[in-house]
Amino acid sequence: MGLVTDHLPGALLPLPGGGALLTAIDQVVNWSRANSLWPLTFGTSCCAIEVMMATGAARHDLARFGAEVARPSPRQADLLIIAGTIVKKMAPRLRTLWEQMAEPRYVIATGSCAISGGPFLYHSYTTIRGADEVIPVDVYVPGCPPRPEALLYGLLTLQKMIREGSTLARPGQVRRPVLAALPDGMTLDDVRAEIAALVQETATVDRKAAAAVGAAFAAQDRV
Amino acid sequence: MTAPAPTTLRARLDATPWASPLGTQEYFVNMGPQHPSTHGVLRLVLKLDGETVREVVPVLGYIHRGIEKICEHSNYRQLVHLTDRMDYLSALANNWAVTRVVEKAAGLETNGRIEAIRTLVTELQRIHSHQLWWGVFGMDLGAFTPFFYGFRDREILTDVFERTIGGRLTLNYIQPGGVMHDIHPEFVRDVKAFMAVFRPRLDEYEALLSENVIVQERLRGVGVLSAADAVALGATGPVLRASGVAHDLRKAEPYGLYGQVQFDVPIGSRGDCWDRYAVRMCEMRQSLRIVDQLIDHIPEGKHFLVKPAAKIKVQPGVWYSHLETARGVLGAMLVSTGGEAPYRVHLRTPNFNNLWTVTAMAPGGRVGDLVAILSSLDLVVPDIDR
Numbered sequence: 001m002g003l004v005t006d007h008l009p010g011a012l013l014p015l016p017g018g019g020a021l022l023t024a025i026d027q028v029v030n031w032s033r034a035n036s037l038w039p040l041t042f043g044t045s046c047c048a049i050e051v052m053m054a055t056g057a058a059r060h061d062l063a064r065f066g067a068e069v070a071r072p073s074p075r076q077a078d079l080l081i082i083a084g085t086i087v088k089k090m091a092p093r094l095r096t097l098w099e100q101m102a103e104p105r106y107v108i109a110t111g112s113c114a115i116s117g118g119p120f121l122y123h124s125y126t127t128i129r130g131a132d133e134v135i136p137v138d139v140y141v142p143g144c145p146p147r148p149e150a151l152l153y154g155l156l157t158l159q160k161m162i163r164e165g166s167t168l169a170r171p172g173q174v175r176r177p178v179l180a181a182l183p184d185g186m187t188l189d190d191v192r193a194e195i196a197a198l199v200q201e202t203a204t205v206d207r208k209a210a211a212a213v214g215a216a217f218a219a220q221d222r223v
Numbered sequence: 224m225t226a227p228a229p230t231t232l233r234a235r236l237d238a239t240p241w242a243s244p245l246g247t248q249e250y251f252v253n254m255g256p257q258h259p260s261t262h263g264v265l266r267l268v269l270k271l272d273g274e275t276v277r278e279v280v281p282v283l284g285y286i287h288r289g290i291e292k293i294c295e296h297s298n299y300r301q302l303v304h305l306t307d308r309m310d311y312l313s314a315l316a317n318n319w320a321v322t323r324v325v326e327k328a329a330g331l332e333t334n335g336r337i338e339a340i341r342t343l344v345t346e347l348q349r350i351h352s353h354q355l356w357w358g359v360f361g362m363d364l365g366a367f368t369p370f371f372y373g374f375r376d377r378e379i380l381t382d383v384f385e386r387t388i389g390g391r392l393t394l395n396y397i398q399p400g401g402v403m404h405d406i407h408p409e410f411v412r413d414v415k416a417f418m419a420v421f422r423p424r425l426d427e428y429e430a431l432l433s434e435n436v437i438v439q440e441r442l443r444g445v446g447v448l449s450a451a452d453a454v455a456l457g458a459t460g461p462v463l464r465a466s467g468v469a470h471d472l473r474k475a476e477p478y479g480l481y482g483q484v485q486f487d488v489p490i491g492s493r494g495d496c497w498d499r500y501a502v503r504m505c506e507m508r509q510s511l512r513i514v515d516q517l518i519d520h521i522p523e524g525k526h527f528l529v530k531p532a533a534k535i536k537v538q539p540g541v542w543y544s545h546l547e548t549a550r551g552v553l554g555a556m557l558v559s560t561g562g563e564a565p566y567r568v569h570l571r572t573p574n575f576n577n578l579w580t581v582t583a584m585a586p587g588g589r590v591g592d593l594v595a596i597l598s599s600l601d602l603v604v605p606d607i608d609r
Contacts, residue, residue, distance in 0.1 A: 042257065043285050044264050045605040046311040049355070050392055054381075057358075058375030072259040085605075088266055090285045093256055119305060123296040124289045145392055 027163075033104065034159040035066040040077035042097065044084030047111040050145040051083040059168075060148040065155055074100040079158075081151075082137075085113035086133045087126040088184060098135045106162070107131075108154050110141045116195050118144055252590075256285045260594045263604030267581075269590070273380060276593055279585045281578055287608040295454035299325050299535040300399060302568065307393035309572060310606035312352040315345045316548035318397035320570075324476065324544035324555040325399040329517055336524035337401050342479035343517050344384070344396065346510045347414065350421070351380045352549035353507050356601045360500070361432055363598040364441055369432055376424050383413045400529030406521070414518055418511055425507060433504065442497040446584040446596035449494060456583060457576035460551025461502045462600055466494035472547040484516045496599040503601070534563065550574055550601055572608040576607045 014205055044053045052070070055062050062068045074097045098105065110130050112118030119130040125126040131137060138161065141154035264285035272280040290305050294305070297305070302325065306317035319341055326333070344419035358373025383389050387397045387407040396403045407413075432438055448458070453466040463470055471488045473481040489505035491498025537559040545554035551573025558567040577600050585593050 041259050046308055046393060048263065049311060053359075053370075054378070054391075058371045059375065074257075075235075079260060085286060085288055087285065087287055090256065093264075093285070097257055101273075101408045120290075120293065125292060125454045126287050126289050128526045147391065160446070180446070185510060 004063050029161045034162040035136040036069075037067040037106065037155070037158070038069045038071050038077050039067055039079040039081050040097065040101070041070045041072050042080060042083065044082075044086065044090060044115070047083035047114070047145040050148060051081060051110045051151050055148040055151050060152065062152070065152065065159070067155055073107050074098075075102065077101055078105050080105065080107045080135075082107065082109045082114040082131045083145075084111065085118065086128045086131050086134065088128060089126070091101060091128050094131065104147075106139075106158055107135060108139045108141060108151075108158060109135045109137045110143070110146050110154070112142060112144045115140050115142060117189070121195065121198070130192075167199060226499065254456060254593075260597060261517075261604070262597075262602055263361070263493050265578075265602065265607070266605045267593075268498060269593070270472045274589050274591075276588055276590060279579070279582050279593070285607055285608065288605070290493055290609045291568050292571060295564060295566065298563050299329065299565065302565070303398055304393075304395045306570070307395050308572065310548060310550060310553070310574065310601030310603045311392055313348060313548040313550065313553075313605055314392065314394045315341075315348045315397055316546060316574065317553060318395065319345060319479075320544065320546050320548070320553045320555045322397050322399050323546065324542050324557050325535065325537070327544055328540070328542040328557055328559060329399065329535050331400045331529060331535070333401065334524045335522040336526060337528070339517060339521045340402050340406055340480050340526065341397055342389075342481065342484075342522070343414075343514060345479070346513045346517075347380060347383065347461075349510045349549045350514075351377060351384075352506050353381070353503050353510075356503060357432070359429060362596045363594055364438060366432065366435075366438075368446060369428070372424075372431065374426065376421055379417050379420060383410065386410065398527070399527070399535055403527075406525040411518055411521070414514065415558075418514065422511065423486065425504075425511075429504065432528045433500070439497065441595060442500055442599070443495060444493075445496045445588065446599065447493060447495045448580050448584050453494065454578065456579050458551070458580050459573050459576065460500055460547065460549070461506065462551065462577045462580060464488065465491035465498035466503045466520060467492055469536060472545060472552060478546055480517060484513050485524060486513050496595050498529045499599040537561070545571070548604070550606070553579060569579075572606045572609060573600050574600075574604075578602055578607055 039052075041052060043049075054060060056068055058069065067079065074080075078101060080098055080101060081095070098107070109115050113120060113127070114131045114137075117124070118129045120127040121129060128134060139154045139158045141150050143150050146154075247270050251269060252269045252271055253266060254269055255261040256264040258265075266282040266285060267280060268280045269276055282587045285365070288308075290309060293305060294302050300322050303318050306321050307314040307529040310317055325331070335384075354373045357474025358370040358377075361367075361373075384394060385391055387404060387410050388394045389404070390396075448462070448466050450468050453463050453468060458466070459470070467490055469488055469490050472478070473486075474488055476515065486509045487505075489502050489509065491502050511564040537557075539559055540557075540560040541559045543554060545552050547553075552569035553573055554573070555572070556567075557565050561568045581593075581596060581600065584596050
């Protein structure tokens with residue numbers, strides 16, 4: 001039947017007392033996945049300088065954590081670091097990139113823009129209010145832009161999540177997002193609700209008024 | 224009678240009649256928006272004949288965040304922080320451009336200390352920006368070492384900014400009526416230490432990359448931009464000067480303390496990638512020269528002349544002001560109707576015009592040269608899209 005590792009990941013071998021063996025394999029698989037994350041070179045704006053470049057360069061040295069092999073192709077990458085604002089024209093492309101990545105894939109949203117829209121939250125007619133409206137995000141790293149140390153902390157958080165997660169024993173189990181820097185007692189839903197309320201309050205486009213104007217124009221055309 | 228100019232992208236590309244000398248079929252390739260050499264989310268539609276580029280059409284909007292529209296909802300003091308996020312590698316020059324137009328419109332005054340600090344930090348950031356460009360330029364040409372060397376020295380300067388300003392990249396330092404914080408007591412010592420380290424390192428850069436025969440062969444005669452084309456397309460900054468046009472707003476319309484310091488404006492002769500490279504390398508030395516002249520002569524005085532909580536009032540009218548960032552001329556236009564927020568803000572950003580020079584340079588060249596051309600333009604995409 002060959003080596004057990006020939007059938008990884010996902011093959012459950014019918015071994016007597018296999019539970020112990022599978023647990024060990026889980027740990028090995030998780031350990032190796034956590035320590036060889038290959039990020040996609042993806043950066044839309046300012047965060048790309050701090051997160052993709054400065055963190056990978058000599059002083060901060062992302063290679064210490066095994067995540068320095070940045071791949072330009074999503075098919076070779078398993079970590080998507082969203083560095084920068086996502087606007088409406090880019091959102092479908094971001095979704096495509098994420099879908100092209102092979103499972104298991106992980107997403108870190110860095111910077112205020114990728115978390116909530118950041119400085120472009122109010123009055124902007126193009127910004128997506130957080131990349132998690134487009135793809136699921138595992139770890140949020142706040143900052144505008146985050147310091148390289150903040151990304152390293154986010155990466156370590158993700159590694160911890162991968163190491164503690166399940167791979168073979170419980171495939172398909174939904175992983176819960178980990179918040180790298182939210183204080184205790186505050187949940188992501190609270191943040192989302194607050195953002196939604198604020199955006200509603202200061203919306204640039206008044207939908208009712210716009211609909212009224214549109215109806216007036218339509219009436220004019222008919223005459 | 225001439226046919227009307229085609230408007231859609233597809234129609235424009237189809238309307239270019241090319242008889243392929245090789246009898247091959249022309250085809251289209253999308254470069255970007257996800258591409259390692261476009262430095263962000265720029266998309267170029269390439270019309271190719273084999274390996275030869277026939278036409279390049281840039282497609283924009285993948286990072287259009289509506290900054291000009293948001294400005295209409297911000298008061299005059301809030302305009303500054305959005306400009307950090309346009310050309311984030313020259314954040315201070317962007318701050319200064321908007322600050323100048325607000326100061327002009329509101330009639331705010333500054334003193335010698337404020338102008339000296341502004342000139343100093345902006346000039347330091349010009350070096351900061353060119354260091355990053357040098358590293359990335361080497362990386363785009365296929366050499367990874369410059370990236371590490373450039374960032375190693377850039378971090379020293381980042382620390383200088385961090386001590387005084389508190390940020391690393393989006394600094395939000397130059398404000399209408401002054402600068403956000405006074406300089407750190409160690410600022411002068413830190414800058415001198417940086418210059419002592421960086422001068423010999425600049426020679427090291429030249430020995431590592433400039434004197435490399437492969438780099439020279441890769442750049443000389445590639446992407447030639449004539450002075451007439453550069454002016455017609457509105458190119459500014461090192462791109463324009465490399466084509467032999469000696470236009471630098473620091474000399475042409477001195478602002479800050481640029482009228483009181485000695486420096487030269489390096490210009491190129493052929494307008495190829497090599498000239499653009501060489502102009503930026505010389506600019507770093509000239510910036511060091513400017514900093515050297517100013518660092519010991521920062522006058523005493525206040526660093527902020529307007530109370531931070533005071534509202535800035537602007538009379539109705541139209542104002543314009545421009546200055547030279549690391550990439551070229553950044554102009555800021557302000558239309559006021561007398562309210563708390565501007566009626567309209569327009570930002571004339573250097574990268575937008577510099578980008579279109581690629582449509583004049585790339586046709587006839589190879590795809591591989593296009594990467595060198597793009598990198599030699601030193602584009603920052605959020606500055607193009609705003």
